[in-house]
Amino acid sequence: MSYNLLKGKRGIIFGALDENSIAWKTAERVHEEGGTFVLTNAPIAMRMGQIRTLAEQTGSEIIPADATNEEDLNNLVTKSMEILGGKLDFVLHSIGMSVNVRKGRAYTDEKYDFTTKGWDVSALSFHKVMQSLYKEDAMNEWGSIIALTYMAAQRVFPDYNDMADNKAYLESVARSFGYFYGKEKKVRVNTISQSPTPTTAGQGVKGFGGFISYAEKMSPLGNATAADCADYTISLFSDLTKKVTMQNLFHDGGFSNTGVSQEVIEKFS
Numbered sequence: 001m002s003y004n005l006l007k008g009k010r011g012i013i014f015g016a017l018d019e020n021s022i023a024w025k026t027a028e029r030v031h032e033e034g035g036t037f038v039l040t041n042a043p044i045a046m047r048m049g050q051i052r053t054l055a056e057q058t059g060s061e062i063i064p065a066d067a068t069n070e071e072d073l074n075n076l077v078t079k080s081m082e083i084l085g086g087k088l089d090f091v092l093h094s095i096g097m098s099v100n101v102r103k104g105r106a107y108t109d110e111k112y113d114f115t116t117k118g119w120d121v122s123a124l125s126f127h128k129v130m131q132s133l134y135k136e137d138a139m140n141e142w143g144s145i146i147a148l149t150y151m152a153a154q155r156v157f158p159d160y161n162d163m164a165d166n167k168a169y170l171e172s173v174a175r176s177f178g179y180f181y182g183k184e185k186k187v188r189v190n191t192i193s194q195s196p197t198p199t200t201a202g203q204g205v206k207g208f209g210g211f212i213s214y215a216e217k218m219s220p221l222g223n224a225t226a227a228d229c230a231d232y233t234i235s236l237f238s239d240l241t242k243k244v245t246m247q248n249l250f251h252d253g254g255f256s257n258t259g260v261s262q263e264v265i266e267k268f269s
């Protein structure tokens with residue numbers, strides 16, 4: 001169902017790789033709600049090709065950008081304003097990658113070049129995106145910037161590896177940048193802490209299958225899907241949540257506040 005919540009709003013959506021991506025589902029929902037946007041992803045993801053289908057479906061242009069590269073980001077921000085015809089109202093940072101996870105290195109055996117690369121892509125890139133937007137004065141007042149995170153920033157999930165540290169940093173950047181962006185430009189900055197979701201990034205985590213079933217059984221409302229996450233993001237891009245900023249918002253069916261569920265107790269009784 002569409003409510004025209006984003007009619008007339010413009011933005012940038014990072015991270016739509018394929019139709020399972022949280023960013024993909026969000027782009028579809030933003031389009032349904034009347035928003036216009038530029039799609040972006042790392043040049044390597046372009047070669048994998050599927051983003052073009054989404055661009056056609058939503059009438060969007062694609063500008064490749066490596067989110068760790070300041071020059072790419074400045075170009076993206078400037079060109080997006082030209083294409084969309086004005087300053088921006090929303091930005092979704094939906095980017096994550098750990099080289100240690102990919103290469104099967106345990107948390108106690110990190111290769112620090114890999115750690116640094118993963119941190120740059122998954123965490124520092126959020127600061128880089130916002131600094132580029134800020135310096136170009138690219139956001140309209142009451143605009144909304146969102147990044148996606150996971151609860152491993154607060155609690156230990158052993159196989160989440162160094163991504164846990166990256167997410168803790170990402171959430172801190174949202175608070176710190178949110179202060180300056182709020183004070184000086186009336187722009188909101190938040191992170192959404194999403195349930196485990198079967199995407200390319202999600203499935204890269206060891207033991208993901210067991211883990212997603214466990215989260216499902218532990219969450220009173222069940223896991224939040226990528227489509228649910230898109231709906232929540234729409235509400236945070238809309239004018240209905242103007243005073244929500246500098247928050248880490250759990251979107252997980254209640255998982256984060258559940259000590260144990262009846263289903264899990266029964267398994268162990």
Ligand SMILES: NC(=O)c1ccc[n+]([C@@H]2O[C@H](COP(=O)([O-])OP(=O)(O)OC[C@H]3O[C@@H](n4cnc5c(N)ncnc54)[C@H](O)[C@@H]3O)[C@@H](O)[C@H]2O)c1
Nearest residue numbers: 015017021022042045067095096148196197199200201202
């Ligand atoms: N899937 C889950 O279980 C889950 C749970 C909570 C949070 N998240 C977060 O949601 C976000 C989106 O991930 P997803 O699950 O939709 O997976 P996904 O694999 O579909 O998306 C990750 C995206 O990051 C992009 N990316 C990687 N390196 C990049 C770079 N240098 N520059 C620009 N883009 C780059 C990839 O191309 C891809 O599009 C991530 O931040 C992830 O950590 C995922």
